[in-house]
Amino acid sequence: SKSCRNAACHAVGVLNRGPCAPTAAPRPRERGFDEAFVNTDSTRRSITAMLRSIAARARRSSSAAATKHPRIVLTSVPNKTTKPRVVVLGSGWGGNKVARAVDKNLFDVHVVSPANHFLFTPLLPSTAVGTLEFRAVQEPIRTIPGLGQYYQAKAREIDVEKRTVRCQGMFRRECFFDVPYDFLVVAAGCKTNTFGTPGVVESNSVHFLKHLYHARRIRARILECFERAASPLVTDEKERAALVRFVAVGGGATSCEFATELADLLERDLRKWYPDIAKLASLVLVEAGPNILGGFDDACISYYTKHLKKHGVEVRTCEAVAEVASNPDGGVSTATLARRDGSDATETLEFGCLVWSAGLAPVKFVDKSNLETGPHGRVLIDEYLRAADRVFALGDCAADKNAPLPPTASSAEQQGAYLAKCLNQSYATCGPEDALSVPEPVTPTAMPNDLLAPFDAFWDAKSEFRYVERGKMASMGMWGGVADLTQLPGGGGTLQGVTAFAAWRGAYLSKQVSVANMILIPMFWFKSWLFGRDISRF
Numbered sequence: 001s002k003s004c005r006n007a008a009c010h011a012v013g014v015l016n017r018g019p020c021a022p023t024a025a026p027r028p029r030e031r032g033f034d035e036a037f038v039n040t041d042s043t044r045r046s047i048t049a050m051l052r053s054i055a056a057r058a059r060r061s062s063s064a065a066a067t068k069h070p071r072i073v074l075t076s077v078p079n080k081t082t083k084p085r086v087v088v089l090g091s092g093w094g095g096n097k098v099a100r101a102v103d104k105n106l107f108d109v110h111v112v113s114p115a116n117h118f119l120f121t122p123l124l125p126s127t128a129v130g131t132l133e134f135r136a137v138q139e140p141i142r143t144i145p146g147l148g149q150y151y152q153a154k155a156r157e158i159d160v161e162k163r164t165v166r167c168q169g170m171f172r173r174e175c176f177f178d179v180p181y182d183f184l185v186v187a188a189g190c191k192t193n194t195f196g197t198p199g200v201v202e203s204n205s206v207h208f209l210k211h212l213y214h215a216r217r218i219r220a221r222i223l224e225c226f227e228r229a230a231s232p233l234v235t236d237e238k239e240r241a242a243l244v245r246f247v248a249v250g251g252g253a254t255s256c257e258f259a260t261e262l263a264d265l266l267e268r269d270l271r272k273w274y275p276d277i278a279k280l281a282s283l284v285l286v287e288a289g290p291n292i293l294g295g296f297d298d299a300c301i302s303y304y305t306k307h308l309k310k311h312g313v314e315v316r317t318c319e320a321v322a323e324v325a326s327n328p329d330g331g332v333s334t335a336t337l338a339r340r341d342g343s344d345a346t347e348t349l350e351f352g353c354l355v356w357s358a359g360l361a362p363v364k365f366v367d368k369s370n371l372e373t374g375p376h377g378r379v380l381i382d383e384y385l386r387a388a389d390r391v392f393a394l395g396d397c398a399a400d401k402n403a404p405l406p407p408t409a410s411s412a413e414q415q416g417a418y419l420a421k422c423l424n425q426s427y428a429t430c431g432p433e434d435a436l437s438v439p440e441p442v443t444p445t446a447m448p449n450d451l452l453a454p455f456d457a458f459w460d461a462k463s464e465f466r467y468v469e470r471g472k473m474a475s476m477g478m479w480g481g482v483a484d485l486t487q488l489p490g491g492g493g494t495l496q497g498v499t500a501f502a503a504w505r506g507a508y509l510s511k512q513v514s515v516a517n518m519i520l521i522p523m524f525w526f527k528s529w530l531f532g533r534d535i536s537r538f
Contacts, residue, residue: 075175075176075177075178076164076177076178076179076180077110077149077151077177077178077179077180079108079180080108081108081148083106083107083108084106084107084108084182084183084428084430084432085107085108085109085110085148085180085181085182085183086098086102086107086108086109086110086181086182086183086184086185086423087110087111087112087165087179087181087183087184087185088109088110088111088112088185088187089112089113089155089165089184089185089186089187089188089365090112090113090185090186090187090188090189090395090397091111091113091115091116091117091118091141092118092119092187092189092395092396092412093118093121093395093409093412093413093416094185094187094394094395094412094413094415094416095111095113095185095187095395095416096118096139096141096416097412097413097415097416097417097420098185098187098394098416098419098420098423099111099141099144099147100144100145100420100513101416101417101420101421101424102420102423102424103423103424103428104145104146104147104148105146106423106424106428107183107423107428108148109144109146109147109148110147110148110149110150110151110179110181111141111144111147111149111150111151112150112151112153112154112155112165112167112179113141113150113151113152113153114152114153114154114170115211116140116141116142116150116152117138117139117140117141117212118138118139118141118513119137119138119211119212120137120138120139120508120511120512120517121210121254121409122409122508123136123137123508123521124137124209124210124212124215124254125209125215125254125257125258125261126257126261127212127215127216127219128209128214128215128218128219128222128258128261128262128355129219129222129258129261129262129264129265129533130219130265130269130528130533130534130535131261131264131265131524131525131528131533132521132524132525132528133520133524134212134215134216135520136517136520136521136524137212137517137521138212139513139514139517143514151167151177151179152170152171153167153168153169153170153177154167154168154170154365155167155188155365156168156176156365156368157368157369157370158184158186158369158370158371158391160370160388160389160390160391162180163180163181163182163184163390164178164179164180164181165178165179165181165184166178167179181390182390182432183390183392183423183427184390184391184392185392185393185394185419186366186369186371186379186387186391186392186393186394186397186398187393187394187395187397187412187416188363188365188366188395188397189363189395189396189397190360190361190362190363190366190396190397190407191210191360191361191362191363192208192210192356192357192358192359192360192361193358193359193360193361194356194358194361195358195359197321197322197323197324198323198324199323199324199325199326200321200324200356202326203324203325203326203333203354204326204330205221205324205326205327205330205333205351205352205353205354206324206326206333206354206355206356207221207353207354207355207356208355208356208357209254209255209258209355209356209357210357218353218355220537221352221353222246222262222265222353223535223536223537224330224537225243225244225246225352225353226243226244226270226274226277227537228243228330228331228352229243229244229274229277229280229352230274230276230277237280239331239332240277240280241280241282242332242350242351242352243331243332243352244277244278244280244281244282244352245281245282245283245284245349245350245351245352246262246281246282246283246284246351246352246353246354246355247283247284247285247286247335247349247351247353247354247355248262248283248284248285248286248354248355248357249286249321249354249355249356249357249358250286250287250356250357250358250359251285251287251288251289251291251292251293251294251317252292252293252294252357252358253293253472253474254357255285255287255292255355255357255358256285256292256293256304256308256474257474257475257476258355258357259283259285259308259313260307260308260311260313260475260476260477260480261475261477262283263283263308263311263312263313263477264311264477264478265533266278266281266283266312267311268478268532268533269532269533269535270535272532273535282312282314283312283313283314284313284314284316284349284351285308285313285314285315285316286316286319286320286321286337287315287316287317287318287319288318288319288320288340288358289317289318289340290317290318291305291317292304292305292308292315292317293474293482295406295472296472296474296482296484297484297486297494299494299496300472300474300482300483300484300494300496303482303496303497304474304476304482307476307480311477316337318339318340318341319337319338319339319340320337320338320340321335321336321337321338321354321356321358322336322337322338322346323335323336324336324354331352332350332351332352333350333351333352333354334348334349334350334351335348335349335351335354336348336349337349360396360407361377362376362377362378362397363397366378366379366397371387371388371391371393372387374399374401374404376399378396378397378398378399378404378407379393379397379398379399380398380399380400380401381393381394381398381399381400381401382400382401383400383402383464383465384422384438384439384463384464384465385398385415385418385419385465386436389436390436392419394412394415394416394419395407395411395412395415395416396412398415405467410470411467413445414444414445414465414467414468415465417445418442418444418445418465418466421442422439422440422442425439425440425442426439426440427439438463439463440463441461441462441463442461442462442463443456443457443459443460443461444456444459444462444465444466444467444468445468446458446459446468446470446489448470448507448510448511449507449510449511451510468489469487469488469489470488471483471484471485471487471488471492472484473500473503473504473507474504475501475504475505476501478501478529479497479498479501480497480498480500480501481495481496481497481500481501481503481504482494482495482496482500483495483496483499483500483503483504505525509521509522
């Protein structure tokens, strides 16, 4: 800092002052002061040590200032081909679909994403408890056939006029680079919404469930809570019970599936290895709305709620977490629950681990992209997924101006497939200065996987994007699930229990991108069923 540097310079001047250097007026001698003391070697050594200490403080201060105000280093990605470049921002359901389905003979495809893999999110709750292993539910982006380039970075700005995207490196955050594009696909997704609840972000006992590293932390925290409770250092029975109380916030499919998977882990595995502690364990599901599984048929909601209660999960609807107070030593934390039924009643709930999956919010890039956004922060698009000149947006970060779709994997995947068809059939021949016309009619991607793609021909081809309802499914751990097929074209019913469980696993297994995961996932399912889940913590 400036004060540290000034002090160091002053001290250096004192040491280097020669016999001809001007001196200040002599100060009155203080009682007991020895003038010879100033000239001793020990004093010089002390001042030298002080100088080194001040210099180190100055370097640390400069380093902190550099972190706060990073040095901007710019570079640009050169064009190595004459093919028009498609830049995809994001590696989720929409971005991954576009990057894989675009014809690489026609386009030079580049992907920019902080995650170097595509995550199969419906299976994420299973990895958080050890039913599946983490690497079995992801596909590396670099394995996309014919991919031009992948950059592990974060997009920060879009220059629509120059047709460039400014990206920030993940490993040298003071460095930025520009990626030019002919067509830009914004599939940046979204982040978990905490609704400004105090203590959620700061707490070491609160975890989100959106990425693989989230699931790894949750899995480690669950086992840590049991090991803490089993320690002889914890003598209070109330503290033990609080350590193994787990709370899932949010009533959507992710929270519900995590709660059922965790209940399955407690009943089948942890009860065997922690018999005394497992008796104290409890699960609480908190939902601010009147029901869980919003958007599902009432029969599915009722069946799922009964299943949760049967397996010991306390379902608390019309309640919201108002505040979280964490424990600095990583032990028991507390959450304040507030009623959402008009009353002012509150309750304090102690817990060892809380998994927050209660809502979605736009990422910073979308907020600062200068693209037009709607009331919920999603990029506004037209019926052809266009957000600006040669800029398309899809998935959770985008919403149609007239008919917004729910932020689901099915919506993003269908939008990605539609845009890839438009690029291949209509936009490939557009020159750099050509205005984009209405794309040629394409058939919607109605079928859930490529094996059934020939049946897409039963739908009429249209130029605008058209969403086809595929149904909704939610698993309930081993041998249970619900499937809502009432909104399928032509109508349908609901499936419950083992039938829905088989449909859920069969559908998601058939949607795997690689043959390796198609083999690994059933193997892990079989291993968990026969031998139990791994309880190692590392």
